[in-house]
Amino acid sequence: MSEEFQRFCVNAEMFGLLFFVLMAHTAYGDVSYSFPEEMKRGSVIGNIAKDLELDVNRLSSRKARIDTEGNRKRYCDINLNTGELTVAERIDREDICGKKASCVLKQELVLENPLELHRFVLNIEDMNDNSPQFKQSVIKFEIQESADKGSRYLLDEAHDADIGMNSVQSYTLQNNDQFVLNVLTRANGRKYGELLLNKELDREQQKEVALILTAVDGGTPPRSGTVAIHITVLDANDNAPVFRYLFYCCCPWCCISIYVC
Template sequence: MFGFLFFVLMARTAYGDVSYSFPEEMKRGSVIGNIAKDFGLDVKSLSSRDARIDNEGNRKRYCDINTNTGELIVAEKIDREEICGKKASCVIKQELVLENPLELHRFILNIQDINDNLPQFKLNIIKFEISESADKGSRYLLDEAHDADIGVNSVQSYTIENNEHFLLSVLTGVNGVKYGELVIDKELDREKENEVAFILTAVDGGTPPRSGTVVIHVTVLDANDNAPVFSQAVYKISLPENSPLDTVVVTVSATDADEGQNGEVTYEFSHLSESLLEIFDLDAVSGKLKLTGIIDYEEESTIELPIQAKDSQGLAGRCIVLIDVIDVNDNAPTIMTKSVKISVPENALPGTEVGIINVQDRDSDNNGQVRCSIQQNVPFKLVPSIKNYYSLVTTGELDREMLSDYNITITATDDGSPPLSSTKNIHLTVADVNDNPPVFQEQSYRAHVRK
């Protein structure tokens, strides 16, 4: 639908990790960079060392390595909005793993936004009822347009169709989002014109720019001159991720200085994603914000909910509920066997590596710190390696004639309170080697033969 030029920028971070910056929506198989060259690896050894990309717990496989060329390639199209939403930085952590010997290189995919989304308004038409007694300079808040892109590719400006009565004022909210207000430039006269309609256009800053429109329809009434005002512009809330359903997160409150119906206030969300609408419910009358779904710190650590308070004629005030999601220890460690030899020769020397174990925990801080161990009655032990990797090695001589196989139980426990743990069983077979000479049942045999 739209073409664009792209380039891949490779850099090293302050901690020595390699970072690749490239635009979203690159075709599958596109080359991101030569990771072997960037890490100073011998391309010829990539296949023999079973070089592969480890996704560090990500559910999707975003990139792969061509072991013939050492190039890092796109494994599937990457949608920045799907992965990171409105986050300013979209970073995916990856690891290049090689074996024989075990070698681990961390690198980062920095996904750059492209202008692949156009601005959209919540409704197809914005309706106002404005008294003909409204003064010149009166202002009316407009619903903002939502653009899934970020930065310059998000909404940058608004324009309205030329009309006799209204001008447009474009403002920037406390969260950096641009929105518009209608400003009366010429008083309305119901006896001359009881309805006014014109087009509002939102334009993003992409190249080329994309736009979305909505119809503004004004019904001129015979008198409401005060918009609702919230008690706080920003409500900051901390909420544990294991909070039960129907928890009241906060009660927002706005007041309108007008009397009667003109002073009655109702509450509603501004533009909100479908996923958040399934998690939160806002009572239109009381302003109570309730939890109706599951929140997950590992998915999103902060949640921003824009809310409007409107009176009966459409005058509105706005606020933001900013929720800081608190992590709890709700994820048990995950044990993954990256490379385990099914059979080990009985003459393997002590210290022989027979497997590589990787342990992950999606929780943060102490809740994500993991200790790994195995039972004590086997001639094997776990040796901590790089980051969250362990090598499973022999600790003594093996004898197939004494014991031909082993069932090893690995236990991983995190440092949460209370701690969570998980186990994984590994079955190893001891392979026979020719280490025993033939043995007769008797040292001598006697026989009598008749002549």
């Protein structure tokens, strides 16, 4: 092994050790910020320079910038004059995290001369910015007029992109004489409703029933969504034939009685 190659190996090892020590001293722990989704562009999230005890006057010369982990979209900027984190892009919690209970974005503040990496976390809080929605515009049923009182009919569940108390919390049914609403809760906490026949139907009196079902979330202020319910009452053989008398008189003293069905 040549002396020149040995010197190269030693220098490489020393460089690797120096780089490791440097990075160990310039990578810092996480700073966390919690703020609601849908804040306007330019809104202040927090002062990261103050929280990390950085010299605001050197942010520009050290080319301070925000990088994202995993090449994700950059949702915030740093104001080089004040050290404040500001909203750079519209942040829609549902687009980013869906129905997850926690919505966390990991990003980095990078400074040069010397190189420093400061990781920070954005906790996006849910806002009540979505209304409950039903999959269909109309829920249709065909019910025999002979259906027993207490019969149950499952209703479509309303869906809300928000989570927690901002999701669907209750249902209400338009007042009527035939049906009442029963609200139930699934094992996952989601609520749904069913119609209960409260008064027997009579097609001869009413062939159709039209109702409105409303879903309401628990936000402040609450949001709601509606769906129409259309019920067609089907005929049942619940009426016996009835005969009527028809009198036919051919003269004042002669009348004939005829049974007519």
